Amino acid sequence: MELDPVLIARLQFAFTVTFHIIFPTFTIGLSAYIATLLVLWVGTGQDRYQRLARYWTRIFAVSFAMGVVSGIVLSYQFGTNWSRFSVFAGNIVGPLIGYEVLTAFFLEATFLGIMLFGWGRVPRWLSVMAAIVVAIGTMTSAFWILAANSWMHTPTGHEIVDGIAMPLDWWAIIFNPSFPYRFSHMLNAAYLTTGFVVLAVGARYLLADRHPEQARTMIKMAVLLVAVLAPLQLLLGDQHGLNTLKHQPIKIAAMEAHWESDKPVDFQIFAWPNETEERNDWALSIPNAGSLVLTHRLNGLIIGLKDVAPQNRPPVKTVFFAFRIMLAVGFFMIAAALVGAWLLWRGILFETRWYLRIVSHSWWTGFVAVTAGWVVTESGRQPWVVQGMLRTVDATSPHGAPVLLTTLVLFVVVYAIVFAMGIYYINRLIERGPQGRAVEPPDQGSPSRPLSAAHDAGREALAGGS
Amino acid sequence: MGEWDLPLIWAGIIGIAVALYVILDGFDLGVGILFPFARDEKERDQMIGTIAPFWDGNETWLVLGGGGLWVAFPRAYGAIMSALYLPVIVMLLALVFRGVAFEFRTVAETSKRYWNFAFAGGSVLAAICQGVILGGLIQGINVKDGAFAGGAFDWATPFALMCGLGVLAGYGLLGATWLVMKTDSEVAARAKQHAKLLLLGVLGFMAIVSLWTPLAFERIAARWFVTPNIYYLWPVPALTAITAFMLWRWLEAGREIPPFMAAIALFLFGYAGIVISVFPYLVPWSLTIWDTAAAPASQRFMLIGTLGLLPIILGYFVFVFWIFRGKVRHGEGYHH
Numbered sequence: 001m002e003l004d005p006v007l008i009a010r011l012q013f014a015f016t017v018t019f020h021i022i023f024p025t026f027t028i029g030l031s032a033y034i035a036t037l038l039v040l041w042v043g044t045g046q047d048r049y050q051r052l053a054r055y056w057t058r059i060f061a062v063s064f065a066m067g068v069v070s071g072i073v074l075s076y077q078f079g080t081n082w083s084r085f086s087v088f089a090g091n092i093v094g095p096l097i098g099y100e101v102l103t104a105f106f107l108e109a110t111f112l113g114i115m116l117f118g119w120g121r122v123p124r125w126l127s128v129m130a131a132i133v134v135a136i137g138t139m140t141s142a143f144w145i146l147a148a149n150s151w152m153h154t155p156t157g158h159e160i161v162d163g164i165a166m167p168l169d170w171w172a173i174i175f176n177p178s179f180p181y182r183f184s185h186m187l188n189a190a191y192l193t194t195g196f197v198v199l200a201v202g203a204r205y206l207l208a209d210r211h212p213e214q215a216r217t218m219i220k221m222a223v224l225l226v227a228v229l230a231p232l233q234l235l236l237g238d239q240h241g242l243n244t245l246k247h248q249p250i251k252i253a254a255m256e257a258h259w260e261s262d263k264p265v266d267f268q269i270f271a272w273p274n275e276t277e278e279r280n281d282w283a284l285s286i287p288n289a290g291s292l293v294l295t296h297r298l299n300g301l302i303i304g305l306k307d308v309a310p311q312n313r314p315p316v317k318t319v320f321f322a323f324r325i326m327l328a329v330g331f332f333m334i335a336a337a338l339v340g341a342w343l344l345w346r347g348i349l350f351e352t353r354w355y356l357r358i359v360s361h362s363w364w365t366g367f368v369a370v371t372a373g374w375v376v377t378e379s380g381r382q383p384w385v386v387q388g389m390l391r392t393v394d395a396t397s398p399h400g401a402p403v404l405l406t407t408l409v410l411f412v413v414v415y416a417i418v419f420a421m422g423i424y425y426i427n428r429l430i431e432r433g434p435q436g437r438a439v440e441p442p443d444q445g446s447p448s449r450p451l452s453a454a455h456d457a458g459r460e461a462l463a464g465g466s
Numbered sequence: 467m468g469e470w471d472l473p474l475i476w477a478g479i480i481g482i483a484v485a486l487y488v489i490l491d492g493f494d495l496g497v498g499i500l501f502p503f504a505r506d507e508k509e510r511d512q513m514i515g516t517i518a519p520f521w522d523g524n525e526t527w528l529v530l531g532g533g534g535l536w537v538a539f540p541r542a543y544g545a546i547m548s549a550l551y552l553p554v555i556v557m558l559l560a561l562v563f564r565g566v567a568f569e570f571r572t573v574a575e576t577s578k579r580y581w582n583f584a585f586a587g588g589s590v591l592a593a594i595c596q597g598v599i600l601g602g603l604i605q606g607i608n609v610k611d612g613a614f615a616g617g618a619f620d621w622a623t624p625f626a627l628m629c630g631l632g633v634l635a636g637y638g639l640l641g642a643t644w645l646v647m648k649t650d651s652e653v654a655a656r657a658k659q660h661a662k663l664l665l666l667g668v669l670g671f672m673a674i675v676s677l678w679t680p681l682a683f684e685r686i687a688a689r690w691f692v693t694p695n696i697y698y699l700w701p702v703p704a705l706t707a708i709t710a711f712m713l714w715r716w717l718e719a720g721r722e723i724p725p726f727m728a729a730i731a732l733f734l735f736g737y738a739g740i741v742i743s744v745f746p747y748l749v750p751w752s753l754t755i756w757d758t759a760a761a762p763a764s765q766r767f768m769l770i771g772t773l774g775l776l777p778i779i780l781g782y783f784v785f786v787f788w789i790f791r792g793k794v795r796h797g798e799g800y801h802h
Binding site for chain 1: 518519520522523525526528529530532533534535536537538540541543544545546547548551552554555556558559561562563565566568569570573574577613614615618760761763764767768771772775776779782783786789790
């Protein structure tokens with residue numbers, strides 16, 4: 001089989017961007033959690049908040065480093081692998097990425113130094129400030145990146161001159177039709193993902209009867225957060241879906257594997273789409289529910305895949321199954337959040353071991369849902385890289401398949417090592433726990449009693465650390 | 467502002483961003499290059515402790531350089547990144563290894579030595595790749611109809627490799643003089659010896675490039691050795707020589723801060739020499755900054771933000787360098 005350079009370039013981008021998105025998802029949420037903990041510490045004077053904050057800061061540092069280095073790769077990949085996209089969309093997407101660097105990247109990277117190494121050198125308020133600034137920075141970063149990405153889905157505010165997109169109205173470019181939906185859906189996903197990680201870690205400690213005080217704090221905070229955000233995510237996702245139906249109806253058709261334009265349509269719980277015969281081999285569906293779910297009307301019209309020529313359709317199986325994975329994981333998260341809230345309200349959350357056991361193994365849920373969601377939205381836009389304007393096959397750099405294959409293998413090898421070791425080290429930091437060496441100075445060893453640890457931490461805080 | 471001066475301003479901004487990157491990440495890559503010479507873990511911790519709070523911010527200038535190039539000169543970005551594809555990718559992967567090593571080695575136990583190796587190896591490889599990229603640019607890129615039209619290994623020439631080694635020595639010098647300033651005891655004493663050796667190496671490479679480029683590239687010879695240019699330009703090599711001499715003297719005299727400043731000045735003179743040689747080409751020798759400029763509306767939109775935000779960014783850079791001023795105290799890190 002002849003190797004297709006476009007396919008390898010796409011595989012390479014899919015691989016590097018998927019690897020990257022895992023870390024910002026986590027660090028956007030974690031930086032906000034750490035800032036919250038530090039504000040609570042200053043507000044209540046309770047040392048457990050500061051100890052938790054510094055414990056999570058170590059984990060944050062490892063994740064952030066992986067996010068930074070994989071992000072730098074992406075910022076260059078537009079030019080190295082997608083130079084025709086860079087030229088076509090550079091006037092629009094370039095400045096948005098540029099503003100991300102100026103308003104967010106520098107902010108995070110610089111204040112991270114204070115956040116990590118400032119204890120003992122700067123006053124306490126500045127350490128707390130640095131954590132807040134980093135949290136705001138990660139959020140701002142998401143704002144610009146999602147503005148750029150959303151423009152590729154729903155481009156507005158530009159004109160095409162000599163085959164190149166030229167900006168006309170920056171407000172319309174940034175606040176393009178899908179941006180508010182995609183941004184809020186993604187930001188909420190980041191906080192939700194981190195909430196489930198914190199919940200899992202807290203549950204893991206409580207089950208092992210380690211650091212019970214910190215574990216309860218983590219579990220309670222996380223349950224309260226996800227009980228609000230998980231149902232909210234369903235609402236945001238639904239609104240995002242309505243927006244997609246309006247602007248990218250073929251993406252919705254692929255998500256639902258609907259071949260014929262019809263009303264009302266069934267809702268597919270599960271199906272096996274057959275792209276060559278343009279139908280589903282079999283399907284398990286709820287009659288007429290599709291229109292209600294997708295359009296919020298009993299008799300809403302859904303455009304079918306057959307409305308467009310086969311070469312203008314996205315890969316149906318990928319989009320359809322990724323969407324099902326996101327939904328399944330999402331509903332599990334909602335159930336886990338609501339059950340947790342109910343147990344908390346009943347006052348038996350910390351004693352319900354079966355629940356703790358389930359959530360202690362659910363740290364991965366957000367990551368899988370986010371990845372699946374991005375596969376839905378990005379594969380659903382195919383064959384376009386900029387919806388309706390530039391096809392993916394016309395966006396590449398002029399590299400041959402052997403060169404691209406070489407770099408793909410390099411990326412896979414390097415990322416596999418870095419990813420495996422990163423997860424291993426994060427797990428080790430979690431294993432050490434908040435009272436271990438992560439917080440205490442190495443020369444003092446780990447204190448045997450929680451009380452003495454709290455005492456030390458208090459003294460440390462009073463002395464300004466070190 | 468229009469189609470003539472906007473590209474000029476943007477070339478200036480990107481020029482400054484690249485210069486800042488080269489100096490800032492230069493010294494922390496330099497510390498990585500000198501990493502294998504440390505005797506034990508304590509020394510390695512001390513060395514890495516001098517750069518740990520800064521490296522992330524320093525590396526962000528690389529993103530601004532690349533991002534800025536895309537924003538302001540999309541065609542140049544596309545052509546340069548395609549032409550120098552392999553060295554760019556290898557550089558990025560080297561930076562990946564090196565960047566995660568900062569964090570990983572503080573958590574690692576038995577595998578710590580591998581991350582020490584990754585940190586040093588990544589730093590060396592990134593420095594060489596950056597030099598190769600520079601050399602690949604100076605020797606010119608094969609462009610047709612505004613896009614890259616050469617082969618995947620066009621960049622691989624003796625000249626580019628020589629530039630790679632030159633940048634390696636240069637970053638090593640920046641790192642060594644940084645360590646002289648930021649550490650004490652044996653680490654500082656060894657850094658001083660390294661700085662002297664590396665200074666000689668850097669001067670050697672500067673001399674070779676200064677002779678090689680005008681001989682190999684007629685345009686560069688025409689830029690430097692014609693009247694009246696030669697009258698304006700002779701201070702560049704003269705100042706370089708004086709700076710190198712002072713750097714040596716200051717090292718001999720046991721001064722701690724001036725050698726680092728002199729190393730920065732040396733870099734800036736070298737940089738100025740390259741800019742003088744290739745200006746106004748952004749993609750030598752086919753596309754000038756005006757050929758590749760983005761839409762004036764894009765350059766203007768980005769300029770507003772850049773002019774407003776760069777002073778603030780520089781402000782908090784200075785602030786962070788001020789907070790972490792002075793020698794790195796023993797055992798300072800974030801294990802406590």
